Amino acid sequence: MTRTRLNIFLWIMALALSCAAFNARAALTIEITGGATLQIPVAIAPFTGEEAYPDKLSQIVAADLARSGLFKLIDTAGMPIPRGPQEVRVADWKAKGTVALAIANIVAQPGGKLDVQFRLIDTLRQDQVVQLAGYSLPTSPTQLRLTAHQIADIIFEKLTGDPGAFSTRIAYITKRGPVFDLQVADSDGHNAQTVFSSREPIISPVWSPDGARLAYVAFDQKKPIVYVQNLATGQRQIAANLKGNNSAPAWSPDGRQIAVVLTRDGHSQIYSSNADGTGLKRLSNSAGIDTEPNWSPDGKYLLFTSDRGGSPQIYRMPSYGGEPVRLTFEGSYNVSPRYSPDGKSFAFIQREGSQFRVAVQDIVSGQVQVLTNNAQDESPSWAPNGKMILYATTILGRGVLSAVSSDGRVKQKLSTQAGDVREPAWGPLIKPKL
Amino acid sequence: MIAPAANHYRFHSSVLAVLVHAAFFALLIFGITWQAKEPAGVVVDLWSSLPAPPEAKPVIKPVEPPPPAPEPVKKVTPKPAPPAPVKTPDIALKEKRVQEEKRKQELAHQEKLKQEQQKQDQLKQEQARLAEVARQEKARDEQAKREQVQQNAALQSIKNDYTGRIESKIRGKLNKSLCGDGKPQLEFDIALLPTGQLRGNPILRKGSGLAACDKAVENAILQSEPLPVPPQPEAFSFFRELHLKFKPNE
Amino acid sequence: MKRVYLSLIVASLLSACASEPPKTQTSVPVEDRTQTSKTTTQPADTRPLTPPVQTVSPLKDPKNILSKRSVFYDYDSFDVKSEYKPMIEAHGKYLADNPKAKVFLQGNADERGSREYNISLGNKRAESVRKMLSVLGAKEEQMEAVSFGEEKPRAECPEESCWSQNRRTDIVYQGE
Numbered sequence: 001m002t003r004t005r006l007n008i009f010l011w012i013m014a015l016a017l018s019c020a021a022f023n024a025r026a027a028l029t030i031e032i033t034g035g036a037t038l039q040i041p042v043a044i045a046p047f048t049g050e051e052a053y054p055d056k057l058s059q060i061v062a063a064d065l066a067r068s069g070l071f072k073l074i075d076t077a078g079m080p081i082p083r084g085p086q087e088v089r090v091a092d093w094k095a096k097g098t099v100a101l102a103i104a105n106i107v108a109q110p111g112g113k114l115d116v117q118f119r120l121i122d123t124l125r126q127d128q129v130v131q132l133a134g135y136s137l138p139t140s141p142t143q144l145r146l147t148a149h150q151i152a153d154i155i156f157e158k159l160t161g162d163p164g165a166f167s168t169r170i171a172y173i174t175k176r177g178p179v180f181d182l183q184v185a186d187s188d189g190h191n192a193q194t195v196f197s198s199r200e201p202i203i204s205p206v207w208s209p210d211g212a213r214l215a216y217v218a219f220d221q222k223k224p225i226v227y228v229q230n231l232a233t234g235q236r237q238i239a240a241n242l243k244g245n246n247s248a249p250a251w252s253p254d255g256r257q258i259a260v261v262l263t264r265d266g267h268s269q270i271y272s273s274n275a276d277g278t279g280l281k282r283l284s285n286s287a288g289i290d291t292e293p294n295w296s297p298d299g300k301y302l303l304f305t306s307d308r309g310g311s312p313q314i315y316r317m318p319s320y321g322g323e324p325v326r327l328t329f330e331g332s333y334n335v336s337p338r339y340s341p342d343g344k345s346f347a348f349i350q351r352e353g354s355q356f357r358v359a360v361q362d363i364v365s366g367q368v369q370v371l372t373n374n375a376q377d378e379s380p381s382w383a384p385n386g387k388m389i390l391y392a393t394t395i396l397g398r399g400v401l402s403a404v405s406s407d408g409r410v411k412q413k414l415s416t417q418a419g420d421v422r423e424p425a426w427g428p429l430i431k432p433k434l
Numbered sequence: 435m436i437a438p439a440a441n442h443y444r445f446h447s448s449v450l451a452v453l454v455h456a457a458f459f460a461l462l463i464f465g466i467t468w469q470a471k472e473p474a475g476v477v478v479d480l481w482s483s484l485p486a487p488p489e490a491k492p493v494i495k496p497v498e499p500p501p502p503a504p505e506p507v508k509k510v511t512p513k514p515a516p517p518a519p520v521k522t523p524d525i526a527l528k529e530k531r532v533q534e535e536k537r538k539q540e541l542a543h544q545e546k547l548k549q550e551q552q553k554q555d556q557l558k559q560e561q562a563r564l565a566e567v568a569r570q571e572k573a574r575d576e577q578a579k580r581e582q583v584q585q586n587a588a589l590q591s592i593k594n595d596y597t598g599r600i601e602s603k604i605r606g607k608l609n610k611s612l613c614g615d616g617k618p619q620l621e622f623d624i625a626l627l628p629t630g631q632l633r634g635n636p637i638l639r640k641g642s643g644l645a646a647c648d649k650a651v652e653n654a655i656l657q658s659e660p661l662p663v664p665p666q667p668e669a670f671s672f673f674r675e676l677h678l679k680f681k682p683n684e
Numbered sequence: 685m686k687r688v689y690l691s692l693i694v695a696s697l698l699s700a701c702a703s704e705p706p707k708t709q710t711s712v713p714v715e716d717r718t719q720t721s722k723t724t725t726q727p728a729d730t731r732p733l734t735p736p737v738q739t740v741s742p743l744k745d746p747k748n749i750l751s752k753r754s755v756f757y758d759y760d761s762f763d764v765k766s767e768y769k770p771m772i773e774a775h776g777k778y779l780a781d782n783p784k785a786k787v788f789l790q791g792n793a794d795e796r797g798s799r800e801y802n803i804s805l806g807n808k809r810a811e812s813v814r815k816m817l818s819v820l821g822a823k824e825e826q827m828e829a830v831s832f833g834e835e836k837p838r839a840e841c842p843e844e845s846c847w848s849q850n851r852r853t854d855i856v857y858q859g860e
Contacts, residue, residue, distance in 0.1 A: 036609065
C-alpha cells in the first residue's frame with residue numbers, strides 16, 4: 001500500500017514538474033528597466049448640483065491638482081456626466097487617456113447642511129468598475145471650498161501614495177502702505193483673513209504643530225518681541241520680551257517649547273523656553289551670530305545659521321544644546337534652514353553672486369540642489385507633505401509668494417492680492433474628520 | 435478523533451483526489467500542448483510558401499549518382515574468364531577421357547567460381563545501394579536540420595523584435611516618479627490575445643511595497659494596450675503569456 | 685488686549701501733560717520680562733519719564749553735534765568708521781553727564797538676505813556703538829541695543845544708493 005502511495009506521489013510530482021517546466025517555457029520573461037517622469041492623467045467631472053453654489057467644487061479640485069504639477073487634467077467637455085459609478089463608461093474615459101475619474105453629487109440635507117458624495121473610479125480596468133475611493137463628506141454651503149480641498153487631498157493620496165496638503169492653511173505678512181497685516185489663508189490663497197495688524201513691521205510667523213497658534217515677531221514696541229497668538233480666540237501673549245532683540249521663534253515638534261533668539265547677552269544667541277516664556281535656557285554658545293533655529297521633526301536636533309566661521313553658514317546641534325556641526329560649505333552665504341517633514345533634508349537660502357536662491361541639501365550625503373533661479377528668494381517653508389516649498393521672492397520690486405516642487409521641476413506663483421507679500425509659513429496637516 | 439476507519443476512507447478519498455488531480459494535470463498538459471502544437475501544423479504551410487523549394491533542389495542532385503554506380507560492378511565480371519584457357523593439354527585417349535573429366539570438372543569449377551563471383555557482385559551492389567540510401571537519408575536529415583535552424587533564427591529575431599517593442603511601449607507609459615527614491619523591483623504576469631489586447635487583468639506577482647508604484651506599473655501595462663505582438667501565429671505563441679519584470683528606477 | 689491699548693493711551697495722555705509735546709509716535713519703555721507680560725495691563729507700570737527740562741535741547745540743536753544720530757556701515761560690516769567717532773564721543777559724554785537720559789541704539793541692515801539674519805547683523809552694528817558709549821562713561825541701564833534688521837529702511841530702492849543709507853545705527857533718546 002505504501003508503495004502504491006509512493007508511486008502515486010511520484011506520478012504527481014512528475015506531473016507537477018512537467019507542468020512547471022511547461023509553464024516556464026510558455027511564459028516569456030520581459031525585463032523593463034527604467035520608466036518615464038509623467039504627469040498622472042486624471043479627469044474631474046463636474047459635480048452634480050455644484051451649479052447652485054458660487055464656487056464650482058470640481059474646478060477647485062482640478063486647480064489644486066494642477067497646481068501640484070503632478071497631474072494632467074483631462075478635459076471633460078463633451079463627455080456624458082455620470083451620476084453614479086454604474087453610469088461611468090470606462091472605455092470612453094480610457095480612450096481619453098485618463099487613469100482615474102472623480103465624480104460627485106452634492107446632496108442637500110435637512111437644516112441647510114450638505115453632503116458631498118464623492119467617488120474616484122479606475123478608468124483602466126475594463127472588466128468592471130473599480131472604485132479607488134468613495135467618501136461621503138458632510139459640509140455646509142460656507143465650507144464647500146474646504147470640502148473641495150479635502151477631495152483633492154484624497155485624490156492626491158490615492159494616486160501618488162503621499163498625503164495631500166491642499167486642505168492646509170498658510171500664514172504670511174502683507175504690507176499695504178504703512179500697514180503690516182499678518183494673514184492666514186487656504187493653501188490656494190483664498191479665504192484670506194487678517195489675524196493681526198500693525199503700523200510696525202511683523203516678521204517670522206511660525207505655526208504651532210497643532211495649527212491652533214501662530215508665533216511671530218512684531219515691532220509694535222519699537223523693538224522685536226516674540227508673541228504667540230491663539231487663532232480661534234485672537235488672544236495674544238508675549239512669549240519673549242527681554243532686553244535687546246527677541247526674534248526667530250521656532251516650535252518644538254511637540255508644541256511645548258519655543259526656541260528663540262535673544263541678544264540679552266549682547267549678541268544673537270539661541271535659547272529655548274516653554275511656550276509661555278518660562279523655563280528659559282541658553283542653547284548656543286558662540287561669540288558671533290547664532291540665529292534662525294529650526295527643530296528636526298523628531299525633536300532631537302536644531303538647525304541654525306551662524307557666522308562663527310566668518311560667514312553665515314548652516315549648523316546643526318542637539319536640541320538640548322551642545323557641540324554644533326557645520327553642514328553647508330558651498331558659497332559664502334547660506335541661511336534660513338528648514339528641515340523637510342521627513343527630516344532627511346533641509347531647505348535654505350543660498351547666495352550665488354548677488355542672487356539669493358532656494359536650495360535643498362541632503363543631510364546624510366550633503367548633496368545640494370538649487371531649486372530656483374530668482375534674485376531675491378527668502379523664507380522657504382515646506383508643505384507638510386514635503387512635496388512643495390513655499391517661499392517669498394520679489395518681482396518688479398513687489399513681494400510675491402511662489403512655490404517650487406521639492407525636486408525643482410514645478411514652479412508656481414501664488415495668486416496674491418495687491419501689496420507686498422512676504423514671510424510665508426505653511427501650516428501643518430490637520431487630518432480632517434472623514 | 436481520527437479512527438482507523440476514517441483513515442481507510444481517507445485513503446480512498448486520497449486516491450480519488452490523486453486520480454482527479456492526475457486527470458486534471460494530464461488535461462492541463464495535453465490540453466495546452468495541443469494548443470501549442472496547433473501552430474506546428476501551420477508551419478508546413480508557412481514553410482512551403484517560404485523560399486524553401488529552390489533550396490531543396492540540391493537535395494535531389496545527390497540522388498542521381500546511384501544509377502551509374504552499379505555499371506562499374508558489371509565491368510568487373512569478365513575478368514574471371516581468362517583463367518579458363520590456362521589448361522589445354524594434348525595427350526592420349528585415355529588421357530583424353532581423363533582430360534574430359536578434368537575439363538568437365540574444370541568447367542564446373544569455373545562455373546562455380548563464376549556463380550560465386552556473381553553472388554559477391556550482387557552483395558556488393560546491394561551494399562552500395564544501402565550505403566547510398568543511408569547517405570541520402572543523412573543528407574535529407576541535415577537539410578531538415580539546416581532548415582529548422584534557419585526557421586528558428588527567423589522566429590528568434592521576430593521574438594526579439596517584439597520583446598523590444600513591448601518593453602519600450604510599457605516603459606514609455608510607466609510613471610516612475612510614483613516609485614519613490616529606492617530601487618523597487620516588481621513582477622507581473624499577463625496573458626495576451628492575438629490582437630495584443632489583455633486577456634484578463636495583469637496579475638501582480640511581486641510588489642514594490644509602494645501601492646502607488648504597483649498601481650503605476652499596472653496602469654502602464656493597461657495603458658499600453660494593445661501591446662505589439664507578431665502577426666505570425668508561430669511567433670505569437672511566445673507572447674501568449676508574459677512574465678514582466680520591472681526595475682523602474684534603474 | 686483692549687486694556688493694553690487703554691494703558692498706552694493713558695500713558696501718552698500723561699506724557700502730553702509734560703512740558704515738551706511728544707511726537708505722534710510714543711515709544712513705550714519695554715523692560716518687561718516675559719513673566720511680566722500679564723502685568724503690562726497695569727497702568728502703574730507705564731509712568732512717563734521726565735524729559736529734559738531745557739526748552740531747547742542740545743540734542744535737537746542742529747548746530748550741536750548731538751543732533752547727528754546715524755552711523756553708516758559698509759556691506760556685511762559692523763566696524764564703526766573713524767569719521768563717526770567725534771559724534772559718538774559727544775553722545776557718550778552727554779549720557780555720562782545726564783544719568784537720567786536713556787538711549788536706544790537701533791541697528792539696521794539693507795534688504796539683501798534673510799530678515800532674521802539681518803536682525804542679528806543690525807544688532808551687531810547697534811552693539812558696536814553701545815560698547816563705545818559704554819567705554820565713554822554711559823551706564824548699562826542707560827542703553828539698549830535693538831535691531832530693526834531690514835524692516836525699517838530709510839531709503840527704498842534695489843541698489844547701493846539706498847542700501848548704503850539703510851546699513852546704519854540710529855541713536856534714539858527715550859521720549860523722542
